[in-house]
Amino acid sequence: MKEDIERIVALYPPERRFALAAMQDMQRQFNYIPAEGLDALSAAMGIPIAQLYSMATFYRALSLKPKGRHIIKICDGTACHISGSEVLAAALHDAIGIRPGEVTEDGAFSLETVNCLGSCAVAPVMLIDDTHFGGVTPDRLAAIIEEVGAK
Amino acid sequence: MSTHTIRVCCGTGCIANGSRGVAAALREAAARAGAPAVSVETQVKATGCHGFCAKGPVVAVDPDGISYYQVKESDAEEIVASLGGAPVERLLFRREDGTFARGEADNPFYEGQVKIALRNVGKIDPLSLGDYRARGGYEALEKALAMAPEDIIAEVEKSGLRGRGGAGFPTGTKWRSCAACEETQRYVVCNGDEGDPGAFMDGYIMEGDPHSVIEGLAICALAVGAEEGFFYIRDEYLVALDHMARALADAEAAGILGDSVLGSGRRLRFEIVRGGGAFVCGESTALMASIEGRVGEPRAKYIRSVQKGLWDKPTVLNNVETLATVPVILKEGYEAVQELGVGRSRGTKTFAMVGKVKNGGLVEVPMGTTIRQLVFGNGGGIAGGRPFKSIQTGGPSGGCLPESLLDLPVDYESLDANGTMVGSGGMIVMDDRNCMVDVAKYYVGFLAQESCGKCTPCREGLRHMHAILTGICEGKGTEADIERLEELGFTLKEASLCALGKTAANPVLSTLRYFKEEYLSHIQDGFCPAGVCRALVVFGIDAEKCKACGLCAGSCPASCISGEGKQPYEIDAARCTACGNCRKACHFEAIHPEKRMAV
Ligand SMILES: Cc1cc2nc3c(=O)[nH]c(=O)nc-3n(C[C@H](O)[C@H](O)[C@H](O)COP(=O)(O)O)c2cc1C
Ligand code: SF4
Ligand code: FES
Ligand code: FES
Numbered sequence: 094m095k096e097d098i099e100r101i102v103a104l105y106p107p108e109r110r111f112a113l114a115a116m117q118d119m120q121r122q123f124n125y126i127p128a129e130g131l132d133a134l135s136a137a138m139g140i141p142i143a144q145l146y147s148m149a150t151f152y153r154a155l156s157l158k159p160k161g162r163h164i165i166k167i168c169d170g171t172a173c174h175i176s177g178s179e180v181l182a183a184a185l186h187d188a189i190g191i192r193p194g195e196v197t198e199d200g201a202f203s204l205e206t207v208n209c210l211g212s213c214a215v216a217p218v219m220l221i222d223d224t225h226f227g228g229v230t231p232d233r234l235a236a237i238i239e240e241v242g243a244k
Numbered sequence: 245m246s247t248h249t250i251r252v253c254c255g256t257g258c259i260a261n262g263s264r265g266v267a268a269a270l271r272e273a274a275a276r277a278g279a280p281a282v283s284v285e286t287q288v289k290a291t292g293c294h295g296f297c298a299k300g301p302v303v304a305v306d307p308d309g310i311s312y313y314q315v316k317e318s319d320a321e322e323i324v325a326s327l328g329g330a331p332v333e334r335l336l337f338r339r340e341d342g343t344f345a346r347g348e349a350d351n352p353f354y355e356g357q358v359k360i361a362l363r364n365v366g367k368i369d370p371l372s373l374g375d376y377r378a379r380g381g382y383e384a385l386e387k388a389l390a391m392a393p394e395d396i397i398a399e400v401e402k403s404g405l406r407g408r409g410g411a412g413f414p415t416g417t418k419w420r421s422c423a424a425c426e427e428t429q430r431y432v433v434c435n436g437d438e439g440d441p442g443a444f445m446d447g448y449i450m451e452g453d454p455h456s457v458i459e460g461l462a463i464c465a466l467a468v469g470a471e472e473g474f475f476y477i478r479d480e481y482l483v484a485l486d487h488m489a490r491a492l493a494d495a496e497a498a499g500i501l502g503d504s505v506l507g508s509g510r511r512l513r514f515e516i517v518r519g520g521g522a523f524v525c526g527e528s529t530a531l532m533a534s535i536e537g538r539v540g541e542p543r544a545k546y547i548r549s550v551q552k553g554l555w556d557k558p559t560v561l562n563n564v565e566t567l568a569t570v571p572v573i574l575k576e577g578y579e580a581v582q583e584l585g586v587g588r589s590r591g592t593k594t595f596a597m598v599g600k601v602k603n604g605g606l607v608e609v610p611m612g613t614t615i616r617q618l619v620f621g622n623g624g625g626i627a628g629g630r631p632f633k634s635i636q637t638g639g640p641s642g643g644c645l646p647e648s649l650l651d652l653p654v655d656y657e658s659l660d661a662n663g664t665m666v667g668s669g670g671m672i673v674m675d676d677r678n679c680m681v682d683v684a685k686y687y688v689g690f691l692a693q694e695s696c697g698k699c700t701p702c703r704e705g706l707r708h709m710h711a712i713l714t715g716i717c718e719g720k721g722t723e724a725d726i727e728r729l730e731e732l733g734f735t736l737k738e739a740s741l742c743a744l745g746k747t748a749a750n751p752v753l754s755t756l757r758y759f760k761e762e763y764l765s766h767i768q769d770g771f772c773p774a775g776v777c778r779a780l781v782v783f784g785i786d787a788e789k790c791k792a793c794g795l796c797a798g799s800c801p802a803s804c805i806s807g808e809g810k811q812p813y814e815i816d817a818a819r820c821t822a823c824g825n826c827r828k829a830c831h832f833e834a835i836h837p838e839k840r841m842a843v
Contacts, residue, residue, distance in 0.1 A: 109537035152520030170441030209441040212260040214297035227260030
């Protein structure tokens with residue numbers, strides 16, 4: 094982990110404006126921002142830890158807690174909301190036993206809701222890692238989860 | 245020998261329907277058919293959105309003018325085999341009267357559309373600079389380089405172009421104030437944050453025609469005398485981010501950007517900043533704070549950002565669609581935009597029309613087009629033939645309009661006067677199975693979550709409004725709640741710092757204005773007529789209409805529907821969770837909401 098953190102920090106000039114980008118890279122690499130990452134960034138860019146912490150908690154793209162190996166995002170944007178995204182969230186709870194914000198015990202999945210994935214015309218929409226699924230029904234959901242979980 | 249180009253939509257909408265697989269299958273099929281015996285040359289292009297996203301994956305064939313919908317990988321062979329001959333009929337769009345539309349030209353979805361901002365989206369390979377240039381791309385930039393900044397600004401002013409990102413501020417005026425500043429270190433910024441849930445035009449322009457946005461920002465920079473610029477792009481937009489980054493790199497490599505723009509000696513450097521996933525960061529001052537590497541909180545605007553923006557330097561911030569329109573104004577003259585539209589709303593606007601509309605997608609129409617034309621003309625009416633109930637425009641700062649206003653023209657002034665706004669261009673169509681109190685609660689909940697918390701009316705007011713609306717949806721509301729909502733709405737409008745808070749009450753105020761009876765049903769009768777608020781509803785089966793097909797029983801997760809043989813089915817109200825699956829499953833309108841009785 095230490096090496097990855099150093100590599101990410103070294104990608105950017107030591108200026109405040111790159112802090113968000115560096116934290117996003119860490120988020121992508123580790124699925125969360127480790128405390129060591131904040132320390133390293135603070136030292137390299139000369140930004141107080143408290144300020145980095147406030148950014149890490151302000152921006153939705155960042156999290157301080159580890160997430161699952163696969164990240165499921167259920168869209169709860171307006172179009173998806175009125176097309177039954179809540180029913181999907183309930184069906185997912187039945188299937189893998191977690192609610193938005195939680196991680197499965199085996200660390201395989203974490204579940205989040207997001208405010209629009211940009212495929213609104215085929216609502217309700219779900220994103221697993223980098224793959225979009227449109228027009229998801231509770232029936233199809235089970236098959237999708239099984240397929241991804243097997244990987 | 246005939247040559248055909250197959251354009252496969254690989255916009256985010258179609259990707260979610262599996263279009264990348266379709267593109268691969270078509271490429272393979274074309275390669276296989278490419279044996280000398282076949283006299284067709286085929287090129288398969290992955291393009292941006294064709295507009296008709298609801299029927300994706302969409303595949304078009306040039307120069308034949310054919311469009312296919314809901315194409316599967318297994319259709320690839322047949323499409324390639326048909327090239328040059330009759331189209332594959334079963335994949336064409338079937339019009340209301342049962343006849344087939346050959347392509348966009350005779351498909352009602354495209355009727356009355358005029359594509360300015362979307363001129364290349366769906367037509368070109370967004371990753372090909374050659375494709376963009378072949379359609380006149382970067383000619384406007386060349387022209388701008390030979391013009392005095394003052395003349396560029398005058399042309400944009402004359403076009404009447406106003407910001408497409410929400411506020412509708414005249415673009416030329418904004419540029420002029422920035423160009424007039426004393427400080428010469430200036431910046432330009434493109435707002436690609438598109439946080440409005442249910443709107444996707446900016447994302448689709450960036451992924452489908454990234455160079456048009458780059459060209460727009462470059463022209464803006466020349467006009468206001470900036471050398472550096474930023475694209476602030478929403479982090480969830482994976483394809484848009486990727487395409488913008490590659491287009492920027494290509495433009496630099498081709499000498500279009502960099503130390504000598506098209507050999508002029510002028511310098512332009514653009515950078516991409518990934519958004520952090522906060523709605524409020526779409527607000528201009530919060531966005532700038534975010535670029536500077538701080539928490540994205542808005543600031544008070546006694547000093548405008550055209551004078552003191554990024555790092556306290558004069559800064560112009562424009563929306564993606566605004567910028568994508570700019571090259572057309574320069575290349576074709578201000579008339580191209582000015583001659584379209586109504587009143588003070590000139591040109592076209594792109595709308596993301598989704599929800600319960602039958603043919604949803606991305607439409608670009610002249611300002612002043614009526615809502616009826618959009619929903620019932622282009623959109624083909626409501627899915628499943630259900631009744632239209634409302635259309636929500638303008639996103640979380642907008643409002644819901646009722647059926648009686650279907651003939652309202654869509655322009656900045658008309659929507660404003662009726663309690664909503666054009667906003668970024670989201671349009672969510674709702675039918676009789678959508679509860680307007682639930683919709684208001686949804687938006688307020690969204691905004692309460694997204695409020696940056698800097699000022700009290702917004703932070704506390706929204707939380708309070710959400711609690712009241714939740715109470716109403718759970719049958720705990722009183723008539724005094726309506727007054728309280730109005731009062732809180734007023735306070736938010738008057739006392740909030742930024743437009744998020746100032747406009748946050750619009751969804752509530754507009755639904756109270758047009759759908760008050762629905763609030764009263766919840767409050768007085770303890771019933772949600774749309775069948776959405778689960779605490780107030782159970783579903784019942786109309787024995788007259790039930791055909792005993794059993795579809796409902798199969799769809800019920802609570803297994804509370806029973807029935808046998810030809811007898812009408814029954815729902816055990818005590819166990820019904822009101823999820824509504826059965827109502828969706830029933831083909832005979834036999835299932836309806838009933839009041840949930842207290843136990
Ligand atoms: C809470 C909030 C969110 C906003 N989000 C966006 C957005 O996602 N995209 C956008 O272009 N403008 C957004 N705006 C409007 C911008 O503040 C700004 O008016 C606009 O980007 C200016 O560009 P334009 O004049 O070309 O429209 C938002 C405003 C507010 C108050
Ligand atoms: S109105 Fe809301 S979002 Fe805007 S500054 Fe105040 S608290 Fe933040
Ligand atoms: S609202 Fe769900 S993808 Fe846009
Ligand atoms: S994304 Fe394919 S038609 Fe819109």
